Amino acid sequence: MNDIDRRTVIAGGTAAAVMALLRSAYADAIAATVPARARGAPAAGSQRAFAGNQTVTPLVPGRLYRVGCVVRAERLTWLPQDLDGYEPLNCYVLTDAHNLVFADMGAPIMLPAVQAAVDMLAGERKVWLSFSRNEADCIGNLGYLLGTCQGPTLLFGGAGGILEWINDPHVDMLEVRDFLGRIPIVESRNDSSREIGEIRLRWMDARLKQMLMTQWAYESGTGCLFTSEAFGFRHLATADSPVVIDRARDLPPVATVAREIAQRANWMREAQYPDYLRKFEQFFRDNDVRMLAPVHGCVIRGRDAVAAHVMLLRDAMRAASALPDTERLRYA
């Protein structure tokens, strides 16, 4: 299907073989015999977490790539505990002839894929880094990229002293050497836009979020909306299932999605947010979104698939309001 996805190298392997071959370098001490795994227990007898399918996958050839890995759907806060499957972890790369823009940079466990993306795509391109939230699933490899890419520029639309939240990968982890005063920064505030060569980005307040300062970014050339954690409710049955969904059918039930988004956006339970819903719907009426690119879960591609998932999420956001506020009830 593409010439970059590492899975092609070992095409024909079973899912288990793929996972084993692509086991993270962090994993070691694999048990000689693996006992039956209890639900929620670490997979494959590893003493450390591991990820498979560390890949760089073209979404729009020459323009947009998904960079990421696949992990067991366990020990992850945004997932239902009874989900038996796998979860893609993602960030994205936009390119033109002269520029490369990271849209989020992923969790540290997907560093091999991020390294591969730089190796394969950066070349002489100027590197730009944009992120949706100051959290480790979005900026987990920011230090690596700032420390290793040639002349990177940070696109900054958030809050907080972000350059002090990461470290230069070339110093020992017990030292602190931040990037303040060394990294060029260009503001990317909400409702601002910027043309980076042929890449046309616009940033906005996220229409579904938990953290106060969460941004979505829309790239009009590809029609891709980078949604941070929103729209991350499509998961994988197997480790080597496709990470791109282009179907408008076989959707999960509204109630399932409602529980899942409230697992993350806990403020929605027993809350009233008509303006929030209105802004969500208005955004998708006003913009030609052809792809939804979350930091976890599958990529959703194509107008029909996008429209179906937008309607599903809208209905789930409405339904989440009726879920019980468990924190309040604990102390009622």
Next chain:
Amino acid sequence: MPELPKDAVIKAYVVQGQFPRMALPDLATLGGCSNSQGWPGRADARPVTHEPCIANVILGRDRTIMLDTGHYALWYSLSGQLDAVLQGRPLDYVFVSHQEIPHTGNLGRLLKKYPGCKAVGDVRDYHIFHPEIALERLVQMEHCDELDLGDRRIMFLDAIWKDLQTTLWAYDTRLKLIFSADTFGYIHHADENVCSTMLHEMPRELREAVTDRPALPFFGMRNRDQAARVAAFRNLMTKYPIEIITSGHTLPIMGPATQPAIDKLLAAIANVEQLPRFLQSGVPGHPPDGPEGGQLA
């Protein structure tokens, strides 16, 4: 291309006073401050505003626990602060209240420094943030789970106000101390010179000024009934009496400062819709960007 001149970049962690402090013989306070207005790249550089980034160590008779890991960028100082308060004892546990980097970003460094230490809390997600950590050192805790430190128990309680869903609070049964993560956090100005000062040590006017600036970085507060949640907190206090409050953004609040601080914050939360939006997470006079103000750690 607009860039902030290098000499305009405000270096953070401009701490006045000293850390660590032994608030009590068995309670140490570590950390420093962050400049919460010192965002990189801002064309409109603002006066330095301090956001305390605090961790606490409880020295139990048999075991020790650190409450939050301290801010990632403070490690150069925190490591030595830990040596000072532990006096050769090992750190047995580190409680990770939630995954935000200023609260738990030093987890990898702490577990490397203390090979016998285990992380406790809602530890989901940390394996993808710290793949270098053996999974057995990430110990999942649920609401009402507890640890025995020999002369006290540390209980883990579901947080009532959260900026991340996984937030737990910790309760020390001996000190009647609650570590409330992001709740009960306050901002101060540089010229107030209170970085390592506890509320009860401040003059009354200064204490009032500082507690007028609560950091309430919880998205969606205005969208649901906060009076019910204030009532829930009062119910929590009935079951778990509170004499000391600490948080990731507060030095210990104790003695005569405790009840007034509780009453003042709960009153503000109960009437959150009447607060100016920027007061939810910022400093009066410096409304940050965004629909509900800026974000603190």
